[in-house]
Amino acid sequence: MAGKPLDEIGRMDMNAAVDGLRAQPDDERLTQVEKPSREAAEAAVRTLIAWAGDNPQREGLIDTPGRVVRAYEEFFEGYNEDPYKELTRTFEEVEGYNDMVMLRDINIESHCEHHMVAILGKAHVAYVPTKKVVGISKLARVIEIYSKRLQTQETMTAQIAETINAALQPQGVAILIEAKHQCMTTRGIKKPDVATITTQFTGVFRDDPRMESRFMQMIRGY
Ligand SMILES: Nc1nc2c(ncn2[C@@H]2O[C@H](COP(=O)(O)OP(=O)(O)OP(=O)(O)O)[C@@H](O)[C@H]2O)c(=O)[nH]1
Numbered sequence: 001m002a003g004k005p006l007d008e009i010g011r012m013d014m015n016a017a018v019d020g021l022r023a024q025p026d027d028e029r030l031t032q033v034e035k036p037s038r039e040a041a042e043a044a045v046r047t048l049i050a051w052a053g054d055n056p057q058r059e060g061l062i063d064t065p066g067r068v069v070r071a072y073e074e075f076f077e078g079y080n081e082d083p084y085k086e087l088t089r090t091f092e093e094v095e096g097y098n099d100m101v102m103l104r105d106i107n108i109e110s111h112c113e114h115h116m117v118a119i120l121g122k123a124h125v126a127y128v129p130t131k132k133v134v135g136i137s138k139l140a141r142v143i144e145i146y147s148k149r150l151q152t153q154e155t156m157t158a159q160i161a162e163t164i165n166a167a168l169q170p171q172g173v174a175i176l177i178e179a180k181h182q183c184m185t186t187r188g189i190k191k192p193d194v195a196t197i198t199t200q201f202t203g204v205f206r207d208d209p210r211m212e213s214r215f216m217q218m219i220r221g222y
């Protein structure tokens with residue numbers, strides 16, 4: 001391969017000064033890592049390009065590390081946000097409503113923590129309020145924050161249910177995520193049609209089979 005040797009192109013320096021935002025303390029595992037500098041992140045992308053077999057210095061690729069690092073800021077912006085904060089503004093004056101509130105077909109774009117490739121799918125989430133009702137967009141925001149991290153589908157599902165449950169203390173929370181993992185569809189076992197489905201139920205959805213089946217039925221279109 002033409003051009004400079006790899007170690008002149010750039011070395012990953014994990015001890016580089018912290019640059020930018022740190023993870024929020026909603027998960028203590030995240031705060032244990034210092035963020036490398038943007039330069040170190042770009043150098044790592046050059047390493048991966050060379051590992052793929054191409055020349056990071058050729059014209060078409062010269063700006064790619066910067067683009068990839070900016071794309072990572074979007075893919076993983078959930079590390080900079082606190083999902084609990086989204087649920088602090090609640091309304092207590094919803095008169096006479098005592099049934100499930102459901103958001104169906106929320107798009108999910110996440111990345112699997114094993115291969116760092118896309119997980120694409122949909123989430124359906126419902127809760128039965130006690131007193132506190134939250135702005136409906138805030139539920140989608142919680143899902144967005146957890147999905148814009150490196151995830152397993154099970155962890156993401158549990159985190160979303162747990163956060164809504166803890167913040168709103170509702171009668172129950174139900175969540176179902178159906179998603180395709182590109183690590184299974186485009187590589188490895190290569191099963192393009194497989195959807196992975198995860199669910200988590202708390203409170204009335206866990207204890208009352210009729211609530212669980214109403215939730216499942218409403219997902220399919222009541
Ligand atoms: N439980 C779970 N597994 C996942 C998720 N995303 C990816 N995986 C799996 O993580 C596993 C990682 O297995 P390894 O054997 O360590 O990695 P690998 O050699 O790349 O595995 P293959 O994908 O089978 O080629 C694979 O079985 C993936 O399908 C997820 O959200 N939840």
Ligand SMILES: [Zn+2]
Binds near residue numbers: 113184
């Ligand atoms: Zn994977």
